Amino acid sequence: MLDEKVKADLKKAFPFIAxxxxxxxxxxxxxxxxxxxxxxxxMDESRRCSGVILVLSGTIRVYKLSSDGKEITLYRxxxxxxCVLTVACMLGTGDMPFPVSAxxxxxxxxxxxxxxxxxxxxxxxxxxxxxxxxSMSAKFxxxxxxxxxxxxxxxxxxxxxxxxxxxxxxxxxxYATHETIALELGTAREVISRLLKEMExxxxxTLSRGKIILHQDKI
Numbered sequence: 001m002l003d004e005k006v007k008a009d010l011k012k013a014f015p016f017i018a019x020x021x022x023x024x025x026x027x028x029x030x031x032x033x034x035x036x037x038x039x040x041x042x043m044d045e046s047r048r049c050s051g052v053i054l055v056l057s058g059t060i061r062v063y064k065l066s067s068d069g070k071e072i073t074l075y076r077x078x079x080x081x082x083c084v085l086t087v088a089c090m091l092g093t094g095d096m097p098f099p100v101s102a103x104x105x106x107x108x109x110x111x112x113x114x115x116x117x118x119x120x121x122x123x124x125x126x127x128x129x130x131x132x133x134x135s136m137s138a139k140f141x142x143x144x145x146x147x148x149x150x151x152x153x154x155x156x157x158x159x160x161x162x163x164x165x166x167x168x169x170x171x172x173x174x175y176a177t178h179e180t181i182a183l184e185l186g187t188a189r190e191v192i193s194r195l196l197k198e199m200e201x202x203x204x205x206t207l208s209r210g211k212i213i214l215h216q217d218k219i
Contacts, residue, residue, distance in 0.1 A: 002111070006033050009056055010111055013080045019127035030117040036060075036104035044101040049089030051112040052132075055081050058108025063183070064100050072150070072186025074100060075142050084136040090118050155187055156195050163205070163214045170214040177210055 002010070007028055011017045020027055032051075036042060042053070042060060053060070055077050062074045062083060077083055085100060113121075122128050149158050162185060166174045178196065182189040196212070199205045206213040 002028055002031055002033050006056070006109075006111070010054070013056055014054060014131070016125075016127040016131040020121075020125060023121070023125070027117070027121055030114060032112050032114075034110050034112065036108045036110060038104055038106055040104045042102045042104065042110070043083075043086070043098045045098060047098055049086055049098050049115065051114045052086045052090055052118045053077075053083045053102075054111045054113065055079055056109040056111060058104060058106040058110075060102050060108060060110070061105050062100055062102045070186065070188070071183045072146075073184045074146065075139055076105070082132065082135050084132075084139045087118075087132050087136060090115055091122075150186060155185065155191060156198075158185055159192065159195050160199075160219060163212065164216060164219075167212075167214045170216040174212045174214070175210055176212065 010028070010031075017024060017027070033056075036058065043049075045065070057079055060077045060083065062077065062085065063071050064074055065071050083102060085098065089098060122132065149161075153161075159181070162181065163174060164170075166176075178192045179189045182192045185192070196205060196207060200207050202218060204215055204218045206215070
């Protein structure tokens with residue numbers, strides 16, 4: 001059950017709710033609110049899909065974990081977004097294991113739509129279909145870009161692209177550990193440490209504990 005403050009915030013973050021008409025109150029009454037602390041696992045591959053997630057605040061990282069403990073970040077979802085893989089579970093054969101893992105990077109507020117309620121309203125309300133299909137399309141193209149990078153780009157090039165993006169071309173320092181970057185790019189920490197040391201030797205970055213300064217003019 002949602003309190004009135006969460007309901008009001010949900011309507012602001014997800015405009016399709018305003019288009020539910022006389023079904024809006026019934027729909028909202030079925031939703032559940034949860035606050036997540038940083039690092040809290042929301043879903044993983046040992047659990048079955050039980051509902052669709054809507055993010056009100058914070059950031060949720062969705063990632064794939066290999067059998068030997070390596071990770072790669074697939075995408076993130078923030079305010080006004082949904083985890084499209086939970087939607088895929090719901091619209092598939094039903095009671096399926098979640099194919100990836102998801103955890104909070106910050107204090108995050110999420111609202112979940114139970115499985116049966118989502119399917120009922122999804123098939124009845126065009127505005128809900130439009131929102132979720134648009135979300136799935138956007139993340140699909142994002143995942144295609146990730147697949148292209150992993151398959152066709154060298155790790156050194158992917159690291160450079162990552163640093164350029166995260167520092168706005170060297171405008172700001174990046175506060176991150178080598179382990180964090182490795183998890184982001186789906187490689188080993190030792191690989192990232194070696195590549196950063198090579199970049200430092202060329203004057204492309206300045207390294208200190210938990211901090212990286214990019215000198216893009218040297219790349």
